[in-house]
Amino acid sequence: MTHFEQYLIKVGYKKHIFNHRTMSNEPTNKHVISTMVNLDHRYIHEKHDKIICFGLHEAEKPPTLKYPRPRIEVLRTSVIDGAVVYLREDERFDDAMNLALRKEDPETIYRAMFDKSIVLKYDIR
Secondary structure, three states: OOHHHHHHHHOOEEEEEEEOOOOEEEEOOOOOOOOOOOOEEEEEEOOOOOEEEEEOOOOOOOOEEEEOOOEEEEEEEEEEOOEEEEEEEEOOOHHHHHHHHHHOOHHHHHHHHHOOOOEEEEEOO
């Protein structure tokens, strides 16, 4: 379980999995994210019914925050056909989201998820 997921539980969210047979979210104490079992965990707050989804998103990437995501801007370099190119990524990319999860404390990410005036910026060129 990630620091971010631990933070969600600390502030009152309960972990659920989506049961495809009953088409409903069910509480769980297990922590299994897999293409064979369930693709994500849904953290649901009892008081305000906000749902935060953490799990598998892009192929061949580790579990990450799926929804809602904060605004993220990343500048990075890559080598394509022998030439160095500059890439801009945003919150749509799992690599950008995982960078934010590594660099920021969970409270900052949580605030940024619901306040779109906050933009998490990283220059890793």
